[in-house]
Amino acid sequence: MVVAYKHEPFTDFTVEENKQAMLDALKKVEADLGKEYPLIIGGERITTEDKIVSVNPANKDEIIGYVSKANKELAEKAMKTAEEAFESFWRKSDPAVRADILFRSAAIVRKRKHEFSALLIKEGGKPWNEADADTAEAIDFMEYYGRQMLKLKNGVEVESRPIEFNQFHYIPLGVGLVISPWNFLFAIMAGTTVAAMVTGNTVLLKPASATPVIAYKFMEVLEEAGMPAGVVNYIPGPGSEVGDYLVDHPRTRFVSFTGSREVGTRIFERAGVVHEGQKWLKRTIIEMGGKDTIVVDKEADLELAAQSIVKSAFGFSGQKCSACSRAVIHADVYDQVEKRVIELTKEVSAGNPATNEHFTGPVIDQAAYDKIMSYVEIGKNEGELLVGGDSDDSKGWFVNPTVFGNVAPDARIMQEEIFGPVVALSKAKDFDEAIEIANNTEYGLTGAVITNNRSHLEQAREDFHVGNLYFNRGCTGAIVGYQPFGGFNMSGTDSKAGGPDYLIQHMQGKTTSEMF
Template sequence: MIPYGPEPFTDFSNLKEAQALDAAIAQARQESGANIPLVIGGERIMTEKKTKSINPSRKAEIVGHISKADQAQAEQAMQSAYATFKTWSKVPPESRAGLLFKAAAILRRRKHEFSAWLMIEAGKTRGEADADTAEAIDFMEYYGRQMINMAKRSNDLLVPYPSEVNRLEYIPLGVGIVIPPWNFPLAIMVGMTTASIVAGNTVVLKPASTTPVIAYKFFEILEDAGMPAGVVNYLPGSGAEIGDFLVTHKLTRYIAFTGSRDVGLRIHELSAKVSDGQMWLKRYIGEMGGKDSIIVDKDADLEAAAQGIVASAFGFSGQKCSACSRAIIHKDVYDQVLTRAVELTNQLKIGDVTDHSNFTGPVVDEFAYNKILEFIEIGKGEGRLMTGGNAPMADLGYYIEPTIFADVDPQARIMQEEIFGPVLAFTKANEFGHALEIANNTEYGLTGSVYTRNRMHIERAREEFHVGNLYFNRKCTGAIVGVHPFGGFNMSGTDSKAGGPDYLLQFTQLKLSSEKL
């Protein structure tokens, strides 16, 4: 088998690549506005009730008209997945992995096409979109190899015993409900879905309501790769109408969710309740956000720190669970880092992501737009506004300026609550131990970063900074599959470590058989 290595990012300084992406954007625009069906057991179903997917850069532009499932169709999807599980679970792991490798090859050939859809439907810049697409490819390549390795190594886990033949197998769970987020609408959706099916499960995929077209386009890739009907059932719909129904269904074996803390906690609670006829304890695989800090020590490379803070805070308008929203700076270098971060932020261009000179685009939709603007107003009472705070081009799209507040109390709302937008709060630490105390004072524990040249401080942070992904002298965003397994502590979720060697264990169960000779 060809060794796995992370998918390289596209070099857009290459004119050929840049022109190919522009052509893909133009083609996606021509295809926008199509009617998107449900897909249950391989059957396309158009419904009367539909929702609209909107381009956040140009909110008058409709990306797609999306069929909405009701509970009857949700039941149909569950029955389809349950029936298909009986055959799909018997397919050898190598064959299931082959489906992922084929889908990865198709996506690699169509990389610019999918990046174009990410730009139009999710508002990603070309660099962010290209990274999202690359990560989706990485997940398939990585999980395919992990499944093959798990199948081969399972018996090596056993201690030999005289006069018996013992066999240990990773077997699939059953029907999974996959509920991906809108902020990585290709990568995370692909990761959760393909981890499920390569392990032998079947899936009801409920795509994010703001980015359903991208999910449908990937579903078509799975079909092109040879996925049997019913292995994945594509089921857009409202959480109120079908979300709780799917989570509490007696045939649901597990729920894989990435999204907000409040929704994640509700799903966790509902999944723990046993429904009539349910024969198992449901598993919950959850990633629920963060309130992430970058600490800058007094002896750090201050330019690198300022660059890392700005990139982590404002890439994709701060709409990442790993984004830096708290900068904790040693008092001796506070003014220098703050001043430089403001200078760098003022250089950022905001606008339509199809203009490649723009660093950041819009936030995803009207709900997010209004929520972030409310937090900016709160921030004005909790700190000193240094830059940003405005919403330019409101008639065109959901644009909000990258915003920095200084001198914010560690217990202030903008230091404690997840904003999920381009809002960054600076606070001062008296010494390194104080900085760690501030970094750990939220209910989240996803990512963090420390800039320091002090080796003892690095080791202390490694021990005391309580996050699932901790980085030193680099930004706190940008985890790479297989290199930085991703997932967090506390209210950030179940520390599922997507893209890591243990991830597929959550989609399988171990069965032992023992034969006496």
């Protein structure tokens, strides 16, 4: 009997003991900077000459680690290893044993929570609270998916008749390719990996090239927790070589991807091609981007509205697929909300997250920096620059929180995903128009409505077309098991990570019927 689990609590860093624990953890991580990390295929450590260089986005001169880079030959070796592990033992392994590996992994991470968070601060540029939440979510994914597997391991009851006995149960799919993102470099990487593994599949883990060290550290956790060799294989490498090769591979059974719309749609298209020797239709579990809107009604707590916009737009430098990048505000209260958003934004700045003095840290790399700043220039022609718009990439990649006002609903900065600390404010003449504007993008991930009008909340519940809709709060911060996460339209396959249907997507249903 597994005890009930709620979710991993967040750390209060105003408590001196917790603050000191994080400072100690940062020192420990700093002592390990610059190390080399091999691939892991079938438990074997493989070092290559070609390396991925992971750098601290807040300090480009600080090398987090040198990570061996996979190529097609090593990807093929990993595929054969994973397929052999799947066929020889893992597909028939006891689901309870697989779940226990997740529970033990969660316990290991929990004991070293600040150490992992410190690595997220260094490798991902996350402020303390964002890093702590990322680590907590990784723990939650392991705990939640382990418990979900225990619920599913005996299948689902179906009807039988006096002349027959029918059973319906789930079996694993095969070898899965997991391509994880850099923004939730621990939580999503760990969650997508263990979901595939606990359901009886073997995994080829290709973490984001910007953040491969945390994935290696997680491999060590899984091994310590008792995961057999070959079940998860660690193969960081370029998407254009390793990623494409494995997406196309006839022995790949499914692809789990989190990242940009551009890459996600490309994977979806490639996975739909049946290659010679392939005897299944590949399954895809894809979570892409968002252009997420907070709607502010005239009957709203305006302070709550402004706080929600600023925190949702600038948390982790806006580098969340759920981040608020648009606010649609009722014309009657637009000026008041705009004024308060400006005031709050001026209180936050971008800076080194390790000091815990800044709400906003760096953006992930030069390409992201350049893209964001190009959108700032676009925004200057599409709206009124109210605050921010400045940046500095001399030491790290820092973009100060930026707000544009009076932006037309069809403007590029209202339509295209920027993935940075930039938010556009737009007016609506009434609530109907606000919902219409909120729905006018190709995405459908998250949204929020700030109002005290009950009929408007119910209208939004029906008509605001997003996978995760929040009332009277910001549009970021889904908790595993509480707010299953995934979006509509070009936001992906609405896989609902951290929800009761997620594991099923990694399995297939099998019906057996015995006649008497």
